[in-house]
Every structure is written in C-alpha cells, then in structure tokens.
Amino acid sequence: MFKFLKRKKQNSPETRHLITQEDPKSPLAEAYRTIRTSMHYATADDNAKIFMFTSAGPGEGKSTTIANVAVTFAQAGTKTLLIDCDLRKPVQHKIFHISNSKGLTNLLVDKRPLTEVLTLTPNDNLQVLPSGPIPPNPSELLGSRAMQNLLASLKENYDLILIDAPPTIAVTDAPVLAGAVDGIVLILLSKAVKTDLALEAKARLEQANGKIIGAILNGLEMSSQDYSYYYYYGEKES
Template sequence: MLPSTNSRPIITHDNPKSPISEAYRSLRTNIQFSAIDEEIRTIMVTSAGPGEGKSTTITNLAVAYAQSDMHVVLIDADLRKPTMHHTFNLSNRIGLTNALSSRGMVSDVIRETKIPNLSVITSGPIPPNPSEMLASKRMGVLLEELKEQYDMILIDTPPALAVTDAQIVASKSDGVILVIDSGKVKREIAMKAKANLDYVKARILGVVLNNMNRKSSESYYYYYYGNKE
C-alpha cells in the first residue's frame, strides 16, 4: 500500500502560536498537573461517537508533548477506521496489527515523522478480530516495551459506544481523555460513554469539549477539566 497523498494539517506544528495550539498546550499542562501522585505515561483518547475530533485531538496533543522535548509515540489502535497514516502521509502496509499477530520486533513498525521527537505506529492491515488483538497479552507486552523507549505513549481508539475496543485499551492505559462534540452529542450519550469507561475502572483524566459555540474565526475550541474526587 502506497503512502497517502492527502496528509492532514496539524495545527500545533503548522501554526504553533495560534490560540488553538495554545489550548492543546494547556491540555498537556493540565494532564501533567493531574499526575502529582501517579506517573501518567500511557494516555488513550476516545469519543462517544464518530466524527467528534478524537483523532485530531490526540495528534495535536502528541505534537504538544513532543514540542516539550519529550520522546512521544502515537499509536493508531483504531483497527476499524484508522486515520494516522493519512495524517502523517505514511504507508499503512505494516503497523500495530503486524506487531500483535507475530513475534516480530516492535521496532519494525515504529515510523519516524517530520516532527522532532514524535514517532507513529500506524494501525497496519485491518484485521477480522480487532477486539481480540487489543485484548491480547502481546498488546500489554508491546506497551511495556515502548515505555522503555518513550516518555509518552498516546493511543487513538474507536469511539467508546461503537465497540468494546476503547474499554479494552483503557484498561491498559494510565489515563483516558474523552472527546465530546458539544454541538452534536447529547448529555445522556456522553454520560453513557463515560459509564462504559468507568465499568473497566478507567482513570478518566478529563473531557475535551470540541466545537464550542465561539466566535466564527475559531473553528474549534478545547476545554479541559479534571476529575473531582
């Protein structure tokens, strides 16, 4: 499979001084402050449903971490509708599914990007059994191996209400960010997505409210708030 020719803009890289880029840096800072007592190195990002901006959010958050001189790997664990190979203009011939289905080296599927300090593991070929692959012992081993090489691991998953994949990955992550499209998703749907994550005892670090009704010059606005114990 040839690399995609329609790489997507990444605002934190293309326009780091924009208000939106600053919002992503604020999100990064808030996550860091939420980890006073526990180290957070593996973060999963999901949404209630499709089209809420979870992949855009995790990509820009990964860049924000990389810009702070941390070594970051971004994993596309959406094994049903992957997007990271498009975003970074990479081939998706090999990726996460290859590493999970064989005893190959993790290093074989790690790809460098044009952004300093940021590596990507694309999804690889779409498998017939995504949930089982993500729940495998090999997935846990892979994450432990990556912790030896990277400061931060960020994982993109399918929407939490669509399939069980997000719940599976959440149970293997230090924390979860839930992306909600404020103009599209009703409160009860958002609460159901949160309940699904609570069921597997996921540590929800906070919620990103996307597409807030701001002035027309701002296409996105992100707001983070942490859990209140």
C-alpha cells in the same frame, strides 16, 4: 473530574491537519498546549505514561486532537509515541502522511520487530505506530496478552504513550483497553453528542476500570474571535 476546552469547530476529515506543526504560534495550537499542560498536572503524582483518547461516537475529533496533542508534547522535549489503536477506521497515517502497510497489527500477529513498523516524524521526539492492516478481530487483538506485553515494553522506552482508540459506544475496543492505560481523555463534539450517550461512554470506561482524567469539548461556535477559547480544570480527588 472532567476537564473542558472550548474552541473553534473541528476541520472535516478531509481537511484535518496538524495545526501545532504547521502554525505553532496560532491560538488554536496554544489551545492544544493547554491540554498538554493540564494532562501533566492532572497526573503529576501518578507517574502516568500511557493515555488513551476516545469519544462517545464517531466524528467527534478524537484523532485530530490526539495527533496535535502528541506534537505539543514532542515539541516540549517529551519522547512520545502515538499508537493508532483504531483498528477499524484508522486515520493517523492520513494525518501524518505516512504508510499504513505495516503497523500495530503486524507487531501483534506477525511478531514483526518494532523498528520495522515505527514511523519517524519531523520532530525527533515523536514517533508514530500506525494501525497496520485492518484485522478481522480488533477487540481480541487489543485485549490480548501480546498487547499487554507490548505496552509494558514500550513504557520502558518512551516518556509518553498516546493511544488513539475507537469510539466507546459503537464497539468494545476502547473499554477493552481502558484498564491497560494510566488515564483516559474523552472527546465530545458539541451539539452532536447527546448527554445520555456521553454518560454511557463514561460509565462503560469506568466499568472497565478505566480512569477518566478529563474530557475535551470540540466544535463550539464562538461568538467572538474565531479561535477564542477558554478552559477549566477540576480539582483532583484527594
């Protein structure tokens, strides 16, 4: 079942920021915490640890959303790893103001040790694995045995792993990863994504054995207060 959260329009890529870290008492930060809570209850019985955030198309706010959700989990005491698996247009290093000279691609291609490419954040419970140098073969790397082994190893060392994946429609990267994660959150931008594209993204992920646990609707224009929002969650299938 899809889950929705409605809130003020996303910031542009140039101004995207970690509202959960910069202003944790704001209504928008609270909105991100509702996502954290709902993800917890949606998978409470599954022992799920690895979640992928993707979108139908570009510019729908997936990277900003997953970064802020990662911060909220860390703030709640969950040992969290955020992996930038968008090996085509990575942005997590920009959001967290960290270097992208080394990262995931170095682990997969050069066999660099994890400690050499991980980045710490101000919150001790959150670490970021940036994408690293952009490779010529993103889909092949993400679908490789090395990637599968890496996720299996990381799962033993973290309470939660969040994966920022590329848009689903444009490239095959997200479907390639879909079967390797425990749950998928689909990000949709209001008034930008067409219904048929959203349904196509959902179908592609499910055809790849992905389990969509919910969707977040970004960028709604609110008629009342700027940061007002509401959300609802569907019942899990029995």
